[in-house]
Amino acid sequence: AIDDLAGKCGFLEICYLLLKGELPNAKQKEEFNSTVMNHTMVHEQMQFFLRGFRRDAHPMAVLTGLVGAMSAFYPDAANINDPREREISQIRLIAKLPTLVAMAYKYNIGQPLIYPQNNLSYTGNFMRMMFATPCEDYKVNPVLERALDRIFILHADHEQNASTSTVRLAGSSGTNPIAAIAAGIACLWGPAHGGANEAALNMLEEIGSVDKIDEFIKQVKDKNSGVRLMGFGHRVYKNYDPRAKLMRETCHEVLQELGLENDRLFKLAMALEKIALEDE
Template identity: 35%
Template sequence: MTTTKGLEGVVATQSAISSIIDDTLTYVGYDIDDLANNASFEEVIYLLWHQRLPKTDELAELKQQLADNMAVPQGVLDQFKMFPIDQVHPMSALRTAVSSLGLYDEKAEDMSEEANYEKAIKLQAKVATIVTAFSRIRKGLEPIAPKPELGYAANFLYMLNGDEPEEIAIEAFDKALVLHADHELNASTFTARVCVATLSDIYSGVTAAIGALKGPLHGGANEQVMKMLMEIGEEEKVESYIREKLDNKEKIMGFGHRVYRNGDPRAKHLREMSKRLTALRGEEKWYNMSTKIEGIVTGEKKLPPNVDFYSASVYHSLGIDHDLFTPIFAVSRFSGWIAHILEQYSNNRLIRPRADYVGPGMQKYVPIDQR
């Protein structure tokens, strides 16, 4: 056996969902640039789940199904009010709430293809409501019911803030959802597949994935990027702050990616959206600071920004609380997790790798009074 730390370079399965080849990300063969510029998030959900783009009636049906299933059981919402709100990270709340959803689904243990697709719709619909409801409840506000006539991205922003969002906000958020929807066998997706490969239910698979996404080396990076920008505060402080970090060999969040050699192809879309949104809000400094940081880090370390770096200033410009950045990542990535879970179910084999043992050799048990 050969050992590869972090499974880097190991091909663990075959998949028809997404690919990263020569720094090009595709969903079912469609270049991410093409989808980011043209497709809605709902189209991408359908694409990932069905391996083709929807026709007009199919897209309308999916939108209706999502709208019809956004309501969350009251018991799930009530538990938020029991949490120590000032201590709970929204990702922890999301993890608990999604797990709880399975308790209210009479088909939770039904492993038929039809039942699993129904659960897929419910999960994708309800995750938006869970994240926005928690955000409001922890502020002492009541959750807002979705509007059936709004699309997925617009409904999320509406349920979060209570006002119907402007078109540029919808465009920015929808584009971010498209860009984050899937990313081959990333840590959380692999976690989901390992979980359901035991034939555990879809709620368990998604809950496991949320746990993996919560870490700062995966989904938590964009929150850390905004924390860094806030610590710097002003454009003229960028140079000294970043150079001190580099001199101390500290990691700058939002740069580099294990699977890309020449840069994350998703980053440029959020870079442009950050430029537009910060200018619209009169807060260009966040974009200007980000470009200065990019210039230094990429120039010094040859590390280009990844998708997390500019998503931070985009979400901030949309008025989203910083600790909601990772849950929003999850809202999008539910589509990819579910696609991989359904694919795993369709051609399943238990995922059970081996470990290269490096501990002591054969030992003899010694009675406790002789140790």
């Protein structure tokens, strides 16, 4: 069950499960983790490509471009009938995507790029690349590290969704796995898919405060208003998304650790959820 996997496993164990069809034993786990963490660096020339983007470019546009460009550095990835080449492409994608995401983020906010540190965990290394700066020490908060790892697990696989379908469609043409994943990321950007997360946050900002929820719900019910309730409902889960309970618990843990239990957007989201679920 998803509760067991999210509660007892790390993200790389779930990657192994999805690739191999079973969870790794202790030896397999150590070998797989080591292999992934030894492939975290990207070619230095990727930085020149990165600098071609505007500073205010959307991070998903940058990430789509970076992943697509990465395929140019690994021409052997085109040998899709070679099991070894397929396997190394899998490892490279798992290992290097956090580095590319951090590059896109750092570029957007104007901070120096932080290189991977392979003695950290997969998620801890990602957090350091995202939030460390050269001018001060950065220590990974274990509560936040575990929370982010759990979020990775909850998003690792979700049947035949839009981005998965896109990757499979691209792959069916015989393109290399890295290019296929770039296509999937472009699909994930869409507001009806991964972009819904961003849309939900924007919606909360637009509502502004708890006392404006009732008026917002009225607008949602008015079919002529064009206002949509984002973050509620799912094409697969008609009643309740089983991942939501774990995400809620994780959110509480993070906000408590950061002393943000009374965060404005969090309280607004909780109040909106309560009203939306009670309202028919």
